[in-house]
Amino acid sequence: MHNKTIAEISAGLKAGKFSSEELTQDLLARIDRIDGKLNSFVTVTAEQAQAAARAADERIKANKATPLTGVPIAHKDIFCTEGVKTSCGSKMLDNFIAPYNATVVERMHAAGAVMLGKTNMDEFAMGSSNETSFYGAVKNPWDLERVPGGSSGGSAAAIAARLVPGATGTDTGGSIRQPAALCGVTGLKPTYGRVSRYGMIAFASSLDQGGPFARTAEDCALLLNAMSGFDGRDSTSIDKPVPDYTATLKDSIAGLKIGLPKEYFSEGLDAGMAQAVEQAIDVYKSMGCEIKEISLPNTHLSVPAYYVVAPAECSSNLSRFDGVRYGYRCENPSDLTDLYERSRGEGFGSEVKRRIMIGTYALSAGYYDAYYLKAQQIRRLISDDFTQAFADVDVIMGPTSPTTAFKLGEKTDDPVSMYLSDIYTIAANLAGLPGMSIPAGFSNGLPVGLQLIGNYFDEGGLLAAAHQYQQQTDWHTHTPQGFA
Ligand code: GLN
Numbered sequence: 001m002h003n004k005t006i007a008e009i010s011a012g013l014k015a016g017k018f019s020s021e022e023l024t025q026d027l028l029a030r031i032d033r034i035d036g037k038l039n040s041f042v043t044v045t046a047e048q049a050q051a052a053a054r055a056a057d058e059r060i061k062a063n064k065a066t067p068l069t070g071v072p073i074a075h076k077d078i079f080c081t082e083g084v085k086t087s088c089g090s091k092m093l094d095n096f097i098a099p100y101n102a103t104v105v106e107r108m109h110a111a112g113a114v115m116l117g118k119t120n121m122d123e124f125a126m127g128s129s130n131e132t133s134f135y136g137a138v139k140n141p142w143d144l145e146r147v148p149g150g151s152s153g154g155s156a157a158a159i160a161a162r163l164v165p166g167a168t169g170t171d172t173g174g175s176i177r178q179p180a181a182l183c184g185v186t187g188l189k190p191t192y193g194r195v196s197r198y199g200m201i202a203f204a205s206s207l208d209q210g211g212p213f214a215r216t217a218e219d220c221a222l223l224l225n226a227m228s229g230f231d232g233r234d235s236t237s238i239d240k241p242v243p244d245y246t247a248t249l250k251d252s253i254a255g256l257k258i259g260l261p262k263e264y265f266s267e268g269l270d271a272g273m274a275q276a277v278e279q280a281i282d283v284y285k286s287m288g289c290e291i292k293e294i295s296l297p298n299t300h301l302s303v304p305a306y307y308v309v310a311p312a313e314c315s316s317n318l319s320r321f322d323g324v325r326y327g328y329r330c331e332n333p334s335d336l337t338d339l340y341e342r343s344r345g346e347g348f349g350s351e352v353k354r355r356i357m358i359g360t361y362a363l364s365a366g367y368y369d370a371y372y373l374k375a376q377q378i379r380r381l382i383s384d385d386f387t388q389a390f391a392d393v394d395v396i397m398g399p400t401s402p403t404t405a406f407k408l409g410e411k412t413d414d415p416v417s418m419y420l421s422d423i424y425t426i427a428a429n430l431a432g433l434p435g436m437s438i439p440a441g442f443s444n445g446l447p448v449g450l451q452l453i454g455n456y457f458d459e460g461g462l463l464a465a466a467h468q469y470q471q472q473t474d475w476h477t478h479t480p481q482g483f484a
Contacts, residue, residue, distance in 0.1 A: 001026045002162040006219035013070045020070030024053035031163050038139050040158040042077045044117040052114040069112030074167040077118040080199040088201045089121040089133040092321050092328045092347035102199025103231045111226040119154030123349045125203045127151050128421035132351040141480040146405040149179030155213045156183035161483040166214040172207045174425025177437035181400035181449020184439045187213045188220045191457050192432035193238035196231035204313035207429040217466035221245035248460045249467040254288030257393040263299035264398030272443025277399045280440040280450045296385040301378045302427040308362050308375035315359030383431040390455045400437040400449035434459050438466045439475035
């Protein structure tokens, strides 16, 4: 049962082949049996899940089901879940029971999806390997000595290991696409503003965007249908109708113009990866797509600009964790300053502290113009590169990540090399564009991700291109050994 996709589950539930309760129990037992090896869940909400599954079965019987009714899913532990611990991977929020649901969570509940639990993540979504989590690293199911990517590594690993068919993630600089690539699953970062950020714990508000993970593009379309849409409680949410993303999956892609940025195929790219990506492009050629080399000349500036903008915004967003209102508070503070200093000093991990310090520095008087303003100007140049590119092409493709999954511990002492893991993903966040990663083969036995970047609000186009590739290839069906 655990090998079914969301579309298959949805059809099976509707046809009465199995119940949501049976399926939920099966997956909960599987999580119980297997997740000790992976550490992909921070919290498993077994009782709540069983109750939700029973309610879903009733709803299906009453003919009031949506395509997600009774479908088990998991939420990244960055989304507030009413009455359930919402840790954001941090000691700071280890004792935090959210008093309300994030809009994404609320919409998934309303659709009848059954939440099995909350997935592990890098602390406050800062990281590319899941190693900054207070709850310990997540292991990659393809090789337990390797990282699953980050920051949404728990969601990606849980799907790859068939513990759950779909999950949510967030992507500030690549945190949906890069773990999807490293774990061999499908992930989509929507256009900035497409999915509400209300109740999604803020890291860098001008970049953060929630989105779905699943095994297939079709399943991502089903999840995105439920997640998207205007929300008056998020001032950056965009009031634009949500199309049915499943309706356009089969739209012809013959004649689709695909741009390959030459900067995405430069030295840093691993040879096995490059080969897999080129083969994927050949599949698109055989489907009648036109391939064109393009240039995104400011690509090399995206990581430096991001590491000014994101820390600056995080230093501001994380100032609310002060030991006073909620979250971690130090023992026996001697005065107010001691309370602030020790609560933050003890509650945050070292990567989060590094970012807060960089951000505070970049925003301080005298440095603002030199760093923050400069980074914002570069952001505009990067965004203009894409505008120009999309005048000639419909979709941009390339590798999602420069390497396959690296070893646990390999980059923890070298933050810059860790930051470079997102060299191909960050630009889409700076520009606010939608992006996807889909499984496109293997290099030395480890999954390779193909990245698709689309124009604003062209999630439908990306999903169609991804879906049709998945009709021609079977990379997305491969299961890591020991998790079949
Ligand atoms: N790896 C990047 C970072 O550490 C991106 C993280 C994310 O997208 N949340 O900031």
